[in-house]
Amino acid sequence: MHEKILVVDDQGSMRIMLKEYLVEHGFEIETASNGREALFTARQFKPDLILLDIMMPELDGMEFISHYRKEHTTPIILLTAKIEETDKIAGLDLGADDYVTKPASLGELLSRIKANLRRAALTQEPASILAVAELHLNATERRLHVAGQEVKLTPTEFELMSIFMTAPGRVYSRPQLIEMLHDVDIECVERTIDVHIRNIRSKIEPDPRNPTYIESIYGAGYRLKKA
Numbered sequence: 001m002h003e004k005i006l007v008v009d010d011q012g013s014m015r016i017m018l019k020e021y022l023v024e025h026g027f028e029i030e031t032a033s034n035g036r037e038a039l040f041t042a043r044q045f046k047p048d049l050i051l052l053d054i055m056m057p058e059l060d061g062m063e064f065i066s067h068y069r070k071e072h073t074t075p076i077i078l079l080t081a082k083i084e085e086t087d088k089i090a091g092l093d094l095g096a097d098d099y100v101t102k103p104a105s106l107g108e109l110l111s112r113i114k115a116n117l118r119r120a121a122l123t124q125e126p127a128s129i130l131a132v133a134e135l136h137l138n139a140t141e142r143r144l145h146v147a148g149q150e151v152k153l154t155p156t157e158f159e160l161m162s163i164f165m166t167a168p169g170r171v172y173s174r175p176q177l178i179e180m181l182h183d184v185d186i187e188c189v190e191r192t193i194d195v196h197i198r199n200i201r202s203k204i205e206p207d208p209r210n211p212t213y214i215e216s217i218y219g220a221g222y223r224l225k226k227a
Contacts, residue, residue: 002026003026003048004048004130005028005030006029007022007030008033008035008051008053009033009056010055010056021106032044035063035064035067036061039067049077051077052076052078053080054078054091061091065095065096067122074120076096077096078091080100081098081102092195097119098115104216109124115181119181130166131143132213132224133213134147134148135161135204143156146203151203152203157200164223169224171217174193177193177221177222197214201214212225
């Protein structure tokens with residue numbers, strides 16, 4: 001079964017180019033020209049990954065993420081012509097998993113797609129249950145519970161929690177986390193690890209400003225506090 005990708009861009013030529021390229025590489029593709037159309041299409045198509053332009057009419061990329069992330073954790077890669085770091089960080093804050101700055105090579109984009117799909121893929125191994133304090137993670141079902149309450153994580157956030165919960169107390173540097181996430185562009189993505197950690201803390205910590213689970217180790221990286 002082919003993995004399904006929704007391409008959302010207001011430029012018809014971009015939609016056609018990406019669709020033709022990705023179909024050649026074995027993906028099933030649907031397209032949308034704006035965020036409002038994308039919400040409807042995603043509901044019917046149920047994509048495995050979304051390529052999302054930021055600047056669009058009617059409902060832009062940021063607004064789309066705000067609506068879509070209320071119910072879905074599908075990986076989202078931003079396609080942005082903007083060069084401001086704040087735009088990229090804002091997208092990650094809302095729940096995007098990655099970004100590619102246009103114009104980007106199709107080869108780089110394909111690598112990013114495959115990396116994000118790998119993160120989101122359900123493991124075929126027997127159920128793996130990890131428990132640290134009030135954190136309970138089921139790797140097979142891709143679920144995390146905190147004090148009995150299920151917490152919705154994006155694929156990247158879930159993968160990070162899996163890494164931390166596998167070895168509580170171990171300190172991971174940002175480059176180490178990037179390597180373990182199988183990411184591509186270390187120089188760009190290293191700056192976004194902090195954003196993903198901040199997003200996780202906002203979901204699992206009683207007080208994100210004073211985290212009790214994921215600790216920052218000055219000059220070294222992050223670790224999950226032992227129970």
